[in-house]
Amino acid sequence: MHISEGVLSAPVLLTGAAITVAGCAVGLKKMDYDRIPQVAILSSAFFVASLVHVPIGPSSVHLLLNGIIGLLLGWAAFPAILVALTLQSILFQFGGITALGVNTVNVVVPALVCFYMFNYAIRRENTFISLGSAFACGFLAVFLTSIMVGISLVFTGEAFMEVSKLVVIAHFPVMMIEGFMTAFCVVFLKKVKPEILGVAHAPIKSM
Secondary structure, three states, X not given: OOOOOOOOOHHHHHHHHHHHHHHHHHHHHHOOHHHHHHHHHHHHHXXXXXXXXXXXXXXXXXXXXXXXXXXXXXXXXXXXXXXXHHHHHHHHOOOOOOOHHHXXXXXXXXXXXXXXXXXXXXXXXXXXXXXXXXXXXXXXXXXXXXXXXXXHHHHHOHHHHHHHHHHHHHOHHHHHHHHHHHHHHHHHHHHHOHHHHOOOOOOEOXX
């Protein structure tokens, strides 16, 4: 959901930049060296997935994958998403350099919210709870991102209110798609690489 260059007001841009700098500092501090390849792969996945987009006024509709990225990376999602957005801005003029901070915050903060909300639930041995939580994670991450994009636009000017509503409505199909994609990824990873989800080889059993 790239917000284009020259759309947001200075206070919104500065707030987004400050939060992104702080988030990246925390993310880099928490990121172990042996996780760098994983962070790079997920950053690349985000880069590719969000290349195909449909413009909607000052924003756009595209896949995000921030639900699964949040689950797998936690705070490391900040530098991962920032690198991908920076490359997209430079190479393809998606979003803009000045809007990098806000665009990063709009994608990563929902990813972190979902990480803390669903990280425990997806590790449960109960398949229904795990799948339901994974779907909710993917769905909610996109929903919250669309809400945050709308808030960013409204804080810039009330004239963007209608566009903000359109951004949320237009992303409903993406919410459903990412819910199913996240559920599929969680099921797959629990079978072939459970330690990535923090499951090791002994999922948390239902009480």
